[in-house]
């Protein structure tokens with residue numbers, strides 16, 4: 373694993389050292405003073421602090437050449453990583469099973485609610501974004517979707533995915549296949565309109581700047597079929613954000629994500645925490661996002677009930 377050690381800056385208690393690993397499951401730093409969202413401070417893996425996300429983005433990707441550098445460093449980092457489960461999980465290959473189990477439970481609930489006829493008369497299509505070697509597709513998506521497209525900017529990962537998902541290397545039938553392999557980054561990708569029932573984005577969105585994040589999800593919305601949804605599964609910072617200088621990615625807080633979703637015009641249909649997760653790693657959340665706002669259940673209360681004293685909820 374390519375963990376690195378950094379001594380603590382002002383953010384960390386004196387004399388304490390913190391191991392921080394890279395983009396996938398990652399060790400989490402100690403808590404910061406409470407702040408929230410993108411208005412709020414963050415830090416990088418060298419202990420440098422930023423007043424807010426805007427200051428960090430100006431510093432990291434504030435002009436076209438810095439932005440090009442941001443993305444080329446991100447992809448460059450992964451170009452040096454082994455095309456293996458342990459490689460794409462930053463050395464934490466042992467969390468693969470818990471990750472897939474958590475995703476499967478979440479996906480099952482979503483499919484049964486949103487596509488009750490799945491498996492009988494529908495042909496389901498998914499997109500696996502930042503797919504790496506096709507770990508999520510191979511262990512999960514291919515069993516639920518008739519077609520899965522994979523998008524990944526690192527060519528040796530995508531080639532490994534192609535091999536891993538070749539019909540002769542798998543047990544899935546003609547009815548379930550990996551169809552398209554797109555070798556490109558998310559910030560340059562526009563899905564075909566209305567192709568996907570589910571767009572799965574796991575452990576890669578931290579590579580996108582906020583403006584590209586919003587632009588990508590707006591394009592992704594147009595790639596969904598009616599009733600379709602997006603799943604974002606990501607590491608979550610306790611507050612603000614944590615910038616990883618080595619792989620050029622950021623870990624955002626839950627509030628930060630929520631602010632971005634609202635800029636994208638996406639609604640949270642369901643959220644779930646990944647369970648059975650090692651304590652020393654960043655917590656992981658799964659968000660199911662839709663273009664339609666969740667229906668509110670209107671509770672009718674009788675006049676008598678409504679007028680009597682009650683607890684303010």
Ligand SMILES: C[S@@+](CC[C@H](N)C(=O)[O-])C[C@H]1O[C@@H](n2cnc3c(N)ncnc32)[C@H](O)[C@@H]1O
Nearest residue numbers: 396450502503504507526557558574575576579
């Ligand atoms: C931690 S790995 C996760 C791979 C896969 N999602 C999984 O869970 O097994 C991060 C992946 O994001 C990819 N990535 C890096 N920059 C990206 C970008 N700009 N757009 C899409 N994917 C990117 C990397 O090449 C790598 O495959």
